Amino acid sequence: MTFQELIRRLDEYWAAQGCCILQPYDVEVGAGTMHPDTVFRSLGPDPFRAAYVQPSRRPADGRFCRNPMRNQRYYQYQVILKPSPDDVVDLYMGSLQAIGFDVRREDVRLVEDDWESPSMGASGVGWEVWLDGAEITQFTFFQQMGGIELDPITAEITYGPERLCLMLTQGHSFWEDLQWNDEVSYREINFDLEYQHNLYNFELADTEMLFRLFEMYESESRRVIETPAVYDPELGRHTIAPEAGSEEPLFLVYPAFDLALKCSHVFNLLDARGALSPSERAAFINRIRARARACCLRYVEMQKAAREPKTPASSRS
């Protein structure tokens, strides 16, 4: 089993379950959950199903490629099912069969594990899935996002594709045993990137610049989320008009959220660099949450407004 074959099989399986196969989000994130298609689409009533690979960055987890199963940049395979179907667990088990595990031969267990992401104001209830004692998946029923109680509930399934691939091949190390395809190894694709980022994250990153960046991203995110756009019939599109009072303003939640994600990544770099005192650390997490939450609240607000019967067609582009 190669890494790309594993992902191909997961794509195929989940596509057959009606999931959009999306592409990774193009901003650094700590986990697949932070992809806006998970964060925003778990809010509000609309059904949604998607699956995607998300490269995820956790600078403090870097081990200079000396730990066989831990990187600062690794992959998550993420599935979102909204509302969570009654047979969601059975569907998941089907995916294990699809990638080559025989669930009747192995010992597959759902072990209580509730998940939370303080910087996104997100929390859920669920399990870690164990296969012969090895954690292979985080399985979560989201209960809150951006601090907002969800309805309906979204099921999130997050696989660790590197580990799954290792288990299927009885390998021991990402760096020694994983094949990307039959010719090229995971090491050839990722080793240098991983190694160099470790050096940058732990030793070289300019903390003063990072502090400044955090402030800049944060205030830009705030400015964006507080600046409405209104529909201009002459232009035939929305335009930024901070002073104009409008019944149906458009708030730019996507750009504002990207900036919140930037804050989160900068924070992670500062943390890896050891530049944050303990109380600062907690305060930074609160600041990121405040930005993410502001985006979520606006998103829900606009969705609600769009659903109201009197909404003039003009307010939707």
Added chain:
Amino acid sequence: MSQVVVEVGCEELPAHSVRPACEALLDLLAEAIERVGLSEGQAEGRWYGTPRRLIAVFDGILERQADREVERRGPSKAAAYDSEGNPTKALLRFCRGAGVEPGAVEIRDDYVWVRKLERGRAAVEVLAEEIPAAIRKIPFDKTMRWGAGRMRFARPIRWILALVDGAVVPFQVETVPSGASSRGHRFLAPDPFEVASWEELAEGLRKRFVEPDPEERRRRIVEGARSVAGGVPVLSEELVDENVYLTEHPVAICGEFRPEFLELPRAVLVAAMAKYQRFFPVEGEDGRLANRFVSISNGGDPESVRKGNEWVLNARFNDAKFFFEEDSRRTLDEFLEQTERIVFQERLGTIRQRADRLADLAGRLAEEAELEERLVGLARKAGLYAKADLSTGLVSEIPALQGKIGGEYAKREGFEEEVCMAISEHYAPSLKDGSPGGRLATITLCADQADRLAGFVGIGELPSGSKDPYALRRAMGWLIDAQIAWPFAKKGVVDWIVEAAGLYREQGFELKDDLTLSLSAKEILEGRYELLYAELPHDALDAAWAVAWREPSHQFDRRVRFLAEIGKDTAFVRLAKRAGNIVSAARRKGIEVPERVTADDIDSNLFENEAEVLLYEAVQRADSRMSSLPADDFEGRVEVLRGLREEIEAFFDNVMVMADDTERRDNRLALLSWVDNLARTVADFGKFVIEGE
């Protein structure tokens, strides 16, 4: 007689929640069955459960409720008839509602009544309301919603089986309708199958790789582990229990890990196996760990599962070894300094600051325990280094090893044996261990928990309802247990906390003032005492609490238990509370009575009656006898009080306390208050409730 079977099928429930949920389901159903009259006397049932099902079974249930005559009260006679004796609208309305003619009512006690025969309903019909209600009421410590539903439960419900003598009890919970079918093992026999009774269900499940009875699973786990281990499996009760509720079809499998990992500290190996993998470690005959483990699988091919288990355990040990080797490049002093970077609580500073307080407090407690000087010094050292391991790689990787790793690293650096033990054990010491190391571990624990309580209570982060995010109630429980197990304390736990708060202030932290702090701590203490003495009569606890809540817990413990006994002697309790009752009644009327009375407060010239003089003299004698008794000689004190019986009785027979002459009245009240003072060195006997009074 009928059989009722209920099975709630769920996605995997948290292991720790299965037993309480089954017990709750059983209790709720039993309560419902009795309430609706479907049992003769108590409903006797039993429960079974696995991670995927909660089962309750009742035999001997009535097929239908008995018919019964019900009586309903209508309007008053005056409102039911007008001046000419004709039925009013009110009466007609009532009769229509009750389904009777106005002529059929009876008049009793100035009201209109009707009597009706209510037909009993069939069990199936009644239970169709009661079973779903019971399922919805099962409490869990954490619940969730799923899909588009509104219901909260620990995990999604997938099927419900509900039968009375094989007939389906029809209802629906959320989107799940009840039925007669169950399901077997998730992978080995997933298809639904129908049953008509508990016996068929049990047989059907067992055929389908599900053992519904947790005791049977426990037996299989324990016996299976012993037979495959090739050594002695370390079967901690907690871990066996967890495995019982992690499996439906437990099979013990023995595997090996690479022998080089045996170089890791035992605590690391045990934690990785037991805490994280739920595997049982295996010891050789010499008591040392072997490079083997027993896992409890829930099915699968044993060879394949064993390979997978070995793979994951080797990977985990490899990780631990990585951190262990990284850590070995640093000293405990360096780790201690690094705790500067770990926050204890935002408003309570860092772990490094905490270390200084713990050192100070542990030293003071060792002095309070009158330990020899060397040990006082070592207590300070243990306090200082107790939390140093929080900055190690191994603890950040395996947090459950807090303390153990610090102890291990301290040993590696040649710290005193007692200090190593104190660091290692201070999260959960065996409180009765009287060795110097054991004592230091207890002292470190007390310093740790008192500091935690002082900090969080000091910034107003109090537990409320079911919420106790900082585990303050448990912290209080530790302090009480420690004081009782090793009665060295000269102060009560609240005063320890006040003392600990002082150390925060010395470091410049702002905490609430001592009075507010004591009152909040007192409230947590009261809750813990109520739990601790739940088996004893509540009035004994009240009587002790009112006079002695602040004393050390070992003394309070003796006091409560003594009072629980003496409380049975109602003649004595009556005597002991008599004076106090009069005094408090007078105070309620606004009369000032001195709290602490001495001979000077009483003017013997005001006495009119010999009984007064005799009581006065007897109380003086009693007072001086009592002051020669140790504070916790409750038996001796009660004897002294008993000695006042004749004088007290004569006083109440012959003296009118509430005289018109206020000077004499106050003098008598002061005398009684003095008697009460003596009684209150043991208890506030007024708190005792004497049945029938």
